[in-house]
Structure formats: structure tokens, C-alpha cells
Amino acid sequence: MRFKENIPNLFTSLNLLSGCFGVVAVAEKLPETAVLFILAGAIFDFFDGFFARMLKKVSPMGKELDSLADVITFGLLPAYLMYYLFQENSSGYYPYVSFLMVVAAGFRLARFNVNEDQNDYFQGLPTPANAFVVAGLVHIYLADWESFRYVFNDPNILMAFVFIQSFLMNSNIQFLSLKFNKTAWKGNELRYLLIFTGLILLFFLRFEGIFILMVGYILLSLFQHIFRFFKSRS
Numbered sequence: 001m002r003f004k005e006n007i008p009n010l011f012t013s014l015n016l017l018s019g020c021f022g023v024v025a026v027a028e029k030l031p032e033t034a035v036l037f038i039l040a041g042a043i044f045d046f047f048d049g050f051f052a053r054m055l056k057k058v059s060p061m062g063k064e065l066d067s068l069a070d071v072i073t074f075g076l077l078p079a080y081l082m083y084y085l086f087q088e089n090s091s092g093y094y095p096y097v098s099f100l101m102v103v104a105a106g107f108r109l110a111r112f113n114v115n116e117d118q119n120d121y122f123q124g125l126p127t128p129a130n131a132f133v134v135a136g137l138v139h140i141y142l143a144d145w146e147s148f149r150y151v152f153n154d155p156n157i158l159m160a161f162v163f164i165q166s167f168l169m170n171s172n173i174q175f176l177s178l179k180f181n182k183t184a185w186k187g188n189e190l191r192y193l194l195i196f197t198g199l200i201l202l203f204f205l206r207f208e209g210i211f212i213l214m215v216g217y218i219l220l221s222l223f224q225h226i227f228r229f230f231k232s233r234s
Contacts, residue, residue: 011048019073041073074127075105078134090155104166136211
């Protein structure tokens with residue numbers, strides 16, 4: 001088995017390990033560290049696909065391994081972070097609602113694996129985008145933003161957030177894909193713009209900035225979906 005053929009799988013494995021370490025961090029009450037593991041997992045997830053396409057080593061096994069890693073890093077880990085937020089601010093059955101995100105992420109990834117048409121767009125909110133939204137929300141909680149305090153004090157709002165995010169992951173709304181089939185600027189303008197904007201916001205605002213970017217990404221996709229709907233009816 002040649003090393004070159006397994007470079008994509010190596011990055012996928014690092015993504016999986018990031019998710020595992022992140023779960024441990026949440027269990028040890030280190031949510032900020034867990035958020036960093038989401039970032040690390042997303043970087044590894046980007047490069048496993050990038051090298052698979054560049055080396056022309058895309059394989060069914062690699063695709064399945066990638067989805068299994070994503071369920072942990074972008075499904076279980078953000079759900080556990082939501083569980084942490086619930087436990088900090090509520091009691092009873094509320095915290096367990098968080099794990100709906102794991103189920104939603106599993107369905108989302110399974111649907112992606114059997115749908116070959118998602119090249120320039122994703123059908124449903126990508127699981128890494130959902131994980132970044134949760135990561136940003138956690139950072140806002142840790143930063144104790146006054147305008148967001150009521151959100152964390154009301155478990156019903158957090159529960160609604162879990163339901164909305166789970167719905168978006170399995171909706172038919174088209175979200176721009178960040179997968180690069182080629183590295184040229186032409187045809188990838190929006191992708192590069194999102195990445196560069198994300199890096200700038202991450203540098204200046206940390207994960208709160210990524211939260212803002214992801215919310216903008218979701219709203220833009222929703223507006224485009226509504227526009228296409230009404231255009232098809234006219």
C-alpha cells in the first residue's frame with residue numbers, strides 16, 4: 001500500500017482524532033479547547049478532499065471514512081458543546097435535546113454520500129458550517145456578550161436553535177459548496193471570498209467572527225432559495 005494513495009486518508013484520520021479530542025475537552029469542561037478542535041478538524045477535512053482530487057485518489061472507502069469522521073467532529077462534538085451550554089443554564093430533559101444534532105448530521109452525511117449531483121452546491125447546511133455556528137455561539141457565551149445573555153438564560157431558545165440547525169442540515173436548500181475542483185480564481189470567486197473573509201474575521205474577532213460569517217452564509221442561501229422559488233413560479 002503506497003503512502004501517496006493514503007495521504008487523503010491520513011488527513012481524514014486527523015479530522016477524526018480532532019473530533020475525539022474535542023469530545024474529551026468538553027467532558028473536562030474545556031469548551032474553548034473543544035472549539036479549537038472543530039477548527040483543526042475543518043482544516044483536515046478541507047485538505048483530505050483537496051489532496052484526494054489533486055492526486056486523483058478519490059475512492060469509495062475514502063468517502064465513507066470521511067463521513068464517519070465528520071459525524072464525530074461536526075456531529076457529536078457540536079452536539080456535546082450544545083449539551084454543555086444547556087447544562088450551564090438549565091436542567092431536566094433540555095440538555096438531551098442537543099443530541100438531535102448528531103442524528104441530523106448522520107442523515108445529512110448519508111444523503112450526501114448517495115447524491116452524486118452536489119458539486120457546486122450542497123443540499124442542506126453542511127455539517128462543518130453547523131459546527132462553526134455552534135462554536136461561535138459557545139465563544140459568545142464564554143465572552144459573556146450582554147446582548148446575547150437572554151439567549152443562554154432561556155433553554156427554549158437554545159432548544160429552538162437545535163431544531164432549526166437540524167432542520168437546515170436536512171433541508172432542500174442549496175448552500176454554496178466550498179469544494180475546489182480546481183484552484184483557479186475564475187469560477188471560485190465566492191469560495192475564495194468566503195475563505196478570506198473567514199480568516200480575517202477569525203483573526204480579529206476569533207470564533208465570534210466565524211459565527212457572524214456562518215449566519216451570513218445561511219441567510220444568503222435562504223434568500224437565494226426564496227428567490228429561485230418565486231422565479232420558478234413566475
